Amino acid sequence: MLARAGVASRREVERLIEAGRVALNGQVLTTPAVKVEPGDILTVDGAVVTEAEPARLFRYHKPIDLVTSHKDPQGRPTVFEALPPGLPRLISVGRLDINSEGLLLLTNDGGLARALEMPQTGIVRRYRARARGRVTQERLDTLKKGITVEGVHYGAIEATLDKAKEGPQGANLWITVVLAEGKNREVRRVLEALGLKVNRLIRLSYGPFALGTLLPGEVEEVGPRVIREQMAEHIAPQNLPKGDRPLWKKPAAAAAGPRRGAVEIGRPGQAGRPGKPHRPARGAAAGGEAPKKKEYKAGWAKPKPKAAIAKTAGPKRRSGAARRTPRPGGPKRG
Numbered sequence: 001m002l003a004r005a006g007v008a009s010r011r012e013v014e015r016l017i018e019a020g021r022v023a024l025n026g027q028v029l030t031t032p033a034v035k036v037e038p039g040d041i042l043t044v045d046g047a048v049v050t051e052a053e054p055a056r057l058f059r060y061h062k063p064i065d066l067v068t069s070h071k072d073p074q075g076r077p078t079v080f081e082a083l084p085p086g087l088p089r090l091i092s093v094g095r096l097d098i099n100s101e102g103l104l105l106l107t108n109d110g111g112l113a114r115a116l117e118m119p120q121t122g123i124v125r126r127y128r129a130r131a132r133g134r135v136t137q138e139r140l141d142t143l144k145k146g147i148t149v150e151g152v153h154y155g156a157i158e159a160t161l162d163k164a165k166e167g168p169q170g171a172n173l174w175i176t177v178v179l180a181e182g183k184n185r186e187v188r189r190v191l192e193a194l195g196l197k198v199n200r201l202i203r204l205s206y207g208p209f210a211l212g213t214l215l216p217g218e219v220e221e222v223g224p225r226v227i228r229e230q231m232a233e234h235i236a237p238q239n240l241p242k243g244d245r246p247l248w249k250k251p252a253a254a255a256a257g258p259r260r261g262a263v264e265i266g267r268p269g270q271a272g273r274p275g276k277p278h279r280p281a282r283g284a285a286a287g288g289e290a291p292k293k294k295e296y297k298a299g300w301a302k303p304k305p306k307a308a309i310a311k312t313a314g315p316k317r318r319s320g321a322a323r324r325t326p327r328p329g330g331p332k333r334g
Contacts (some may be wrong), residue, residue: 001036003110004149004239005052006089007044008070021045054241055109056088057222057231058248061214062104070097079104083219084251092118093206094182102203103211104128106219115234116207119155119181126205127177127187131196134171139194149193151160155181157190221246 002013002022014032016022022029023043024036036042042049062068067078067322077090083106093105093113109114116123127246147154163174173196177187188198204211208230214220224241232240235272 001041001052002044002238003091003114004051004107005049005168006110007049008090008110009091009100010114011179012070012091013110016044034303052239053088053108054224054233055112055227055231055239056107056241056247057112058087058090058106058219059209059214060104060106060219061211061216062096063102064099064101067098068092068104070102073281082217082306086283087219087248095184096203097185100201100203101216103206103209104203105206105209109235109239111236112231112234117182122180123182123207124178124180124205125182125203125207127179128202129175129177129187129191129198130200131173131175131191131198132171133173133194133196135173135194136197137162138297140175141188143194145192147193149189152183152189154183154186154190157186161274196297217236218250220250221248 002008002016003010007013008016013022013172017029019030020030021044023046024034025041060083063078063082066082067076067146071079072078076098078091083090084197088108090106090108091113093107093116096102096104105113105116115121137160140161143159146156158178160174161173162178164171166221175191175196177191179186187201191198193235202211209222223244223246224253225244227235
């Protein structure tokens with residue numbers, strides 16, 4: 001009930017109950033195995049938990065140096081502290097570690113988050129990894145059979161070598177990684193087992209949802225129609241959203257900002273590269289004002305009078321026919 005209401009994930013709710021912060025009809029709960037009936041009053045820290053709103057889903061471009069958590073014991077900045085105002089209480093679908101970036105799905109439905117996280121669901125995640133080292137495509141293909149690293153078995157992984165750039169310290173590789181489990185630091189640990197050191201990791205897609213053109217720190221709500229079409233099997237019928245348009249829109253200031261640092265994912269070997277900064281139209285001045293015309297000194301760029309042109313022009317050359325015409329009284333040519 002609490003996870004569905006977007007209070008927290010199921011595991012976090014269990015910790016809230018263990019801490020004695022959850023009460024049902026005024027009685028503090030000691031176990032989550034309690035059935036909530038219609039009309040019951042459920043509270044967390046004394047605040048009444050209202051009925052759950054329909055399922056909502058958001059795409060978020062997580063930057064590096066943010067922890068995927070509501071609170072961090074070490075005091076590091078978190079994803080949820082960086083979100084813009086006006087959003088409902090959200091939880092993340094899975095996690096991205098502090099040094100990873102890219103697509104992070106956020107939802108108000110704990111049940112939906114759990115369904116999308118479970119390996120049994122088979123949701124495909126796509127990543128772009130930049131790594132230092134040397135590897136062949138043949139060796140990457142061995143990951144299709146799975147691999148065990150330090151006692152942890154990872155399922156089938158599809159890895160494609162997209163680009164290798166030689167440098168003084170070895171090759172800098174771009175690798176596309178596709179997997180369906182999403183265990184903790186799976187991409188980094190698997191590639192490290194092949195002798196590669198990942199120095200940048202970008203999640204490009206999670207199931208049918210892609211990072212697209214979202215800039216780092218930007219968030220965008222998935223439309224209700226898309227949720228009904230793509231996620232209906234993971235959401236109870238009574239919790240499916242209605243309508244066609246999202247309820248939340250990004251602030252106008254954020255929407256009008258320069259699109260700097262976008263991640264390109266359209267061409268092999270280009271994903272994860274910073275996009276080109278936005279440039280104003282040619283001839284446009286800063287601030288959107290019309291450019292001023294260039295001022296010339298008096299007399300500059302003025303056409304010469306036709307009379308002056310006639311005086312300075314030399315005699316016109318006669319055509320061939322005119323030269324062949326004899327002058328009056330002159331000798332005739334044989």
